[in-house]
Amino acid sequence: MLRFFRSYYPYLYVSLLGLLLLIRLPLLLNSLPLLIPELNWMLVGEQISQGDLLYRDIWDSVSPLSAIVYWGLDTLFGRSSIALHGAATLVSVFQIVYFNYVTNTRDVYSDRSFWPGLVYMLFLHLSFDCLTLSPMLMSTSLLLLAFGTLVKQMERRGATDEVFEVGFYIGLAALFYLPSVLYILWAALALLLYTGATFRQHSLSLFGFLFPIAVTILFYYLNDSLDDFNRNLLASVFRVRQYSLSDVQSLLASLLIPLGLGVLGFLSLFNTTSRYVNFQQRIQQIMMLWFVTAVLTTALMPFLAPMSFLSFVPPMAYFAVFYFENVRKAWLSELGFSLAFGLMLLLFYQGALGLIPGAELGRLSNLQVRPSPLPDNIRNQRVLIIGEDLSAYRYNRPATPYLNWDLAKYDLRNLDNYEAVINVFDHFRLDPPDYIIDRENVVEKLFQRAPALAAQYEKTASPGVYKRK
Incomplete structure (x- = not known):
């Protein structure tokens, strides 16, 4: 050659x-x-x-x-x-x-x-x-x-x-x-x-x-x-x-x-x-x-x-x-x-x-989108994912500005701060998600700080997943 x-x-x-x-x-x-x-x-x-x-x-x-x-x-x-x-x-x-x-x-x-x-x-x-x-x-x-x-x-x-x-x-x-x-x-x-x-x-x-x-x-x-x-x-x-x-x-x-x-x-x-x-x-x-x-x-x-x-x-x-x-x-x-x-x-x-069965070298499995935690029939919904796994967005649309979890931490990991709670509440009010997928265990604390949001959502059978009423 x-x-x-x-x-x-x-x-x-x-x-x-x-x-x-x-x-x-x-x-x-x-x-x-x-x-x-x-x-x-x-x-x-x-x-x-x-x-x-x-x-x-x-x-x-x-x-x-x-x-x-x-x-x-x-x-x-x-x-x-x-x-x-x-x-x-x-x-x-x-x-x-x-x-x-x-x-x-x-x-x-x-x-x-x-x-x-x-x-x-x-x-x-x-x-x-x-x-x-x-x-x-x-x-x-x-x-x-x-x-x-x-x-x-x-x-x-x-x-x-x-x-x-x-x-x-x-x-x-x-x-x-x-x-x-x-x-x-x-x-x-x-x-x-x-x-x-x-x-x-x-x-x-x-x-x-x-x-x-x-x-x-x-x-x-x-x-x-x-x-x-x-x-x-x-x-x-x-x-x-x-x-x-x-x-x-x-x-x-x-x-x-x-x-x-x-x-x-x-x-x-x-x-x-x-x-x-x-x-x-x-x-x-x-x-x-x-x-x-x-x-x-x-x-x-x-x-x-x-x-x-x-x-x-x-x-x-x-x-x-x-x-x-x-x-x-x-x-x-x-x-x-x-x-x-x-x-x-x-x-x-x-x-x-995957030419070599069972070999993970080069597969970059951690880089690939995993199966969604939401049921297959939930598509084209407004979703908020709290965490790094974006898989639920594959067939849905993001709600609120919190796309990147590392940046969302400024608000969602700072819920003891009154201004952060107000920011989250305003984002939910302007662009309410139909489903919330909580992988960082922050939703319960958020609902305690903002009872008006808690009244709008209910738990589903899937762990960490909340649905808008």
Whole structure:
């Protein structure tokens, strides 16, 4: 396969994208497990379509530009996981083509080939959860655009005013996925160490970064929701862990080969430094800074899953290409790639389809939506779930703003506070749920504090489930 993509002819884009579709079509045509984050994102888009304002009327920590995309998809397709998968494939196509284009047209490697795009395409399949349109995937597209602009600056003797674009792209990336805000440090260091950027140009880059964020803050200020924006997004990144979804074995297995090849490629550079010109060495250092920044973002991730590590793909793919370039014998390079290709796709399909009976590796069971605690005949009802398990929303609609349990704790875990009780009562009055599913044992205390609510609900036969009278 490496031999086929060794050339650099435009028609190979068709072959590369055909290979991408060949890998994904068997899964896109089958019914993939619905993931809890997917359901959460669809609910956010659905509620915005109904006129609710994110953070004020929807207590969730999804970033605003991602929410706008989910709103658009809900407007066009309704609550559809297929739409998320299709849109994710289009975003993946853009990233593969752009990464291959930039690395070749800017002569980032010694030889031009389609290896960068091929390796990038493979590494996008860390796990089957990477098939969905996640904020991390969308944010990585903007980071790639910032990288492309930085590479243009590296080619010149001095930086230009295009550094504004670098900051602007990173600002947009942060509005898709807030932990990406750390990449402004990556850009600042790259401009400081590897270009002749002046103070004015550094200021331009910082202004480009702050501009889209300032516009977003202004929007919420004008809608009298700045406190909601701060609590549910800005402050939440340091405190909120949205789901308890960690499947450490599957996570490590999905990252093992890409990280291993990336590290081997990085180490191979120490024996071949003379092959690369000064410009290429600077790009290597910039990509190393990207990887370090990506590691720092792990502390801000709302949950741990392979899809959360998609921002690692560009530096891993970039260095992995060096490994295959620097293997002296072509057949060893071909064999190594074939093994990596086969093992990664085996884990990918095992996770999605359960090829090995009884094996849980790659299945991400904690990430999948479980059967609803409500009877099957209860559908299209207004439901409030108090807890992390969103499964009852699969065929129902959320009531009250309390979508994210970690954010709902501000009120529902603080019922000894009079203001919190008033807030809950007002939310129930404006948007009363038909059913309450209490997994955190707070409803009884709420009913004690607000007897008017207690008079409206009765217990059902299901534990922790209350029905509106």
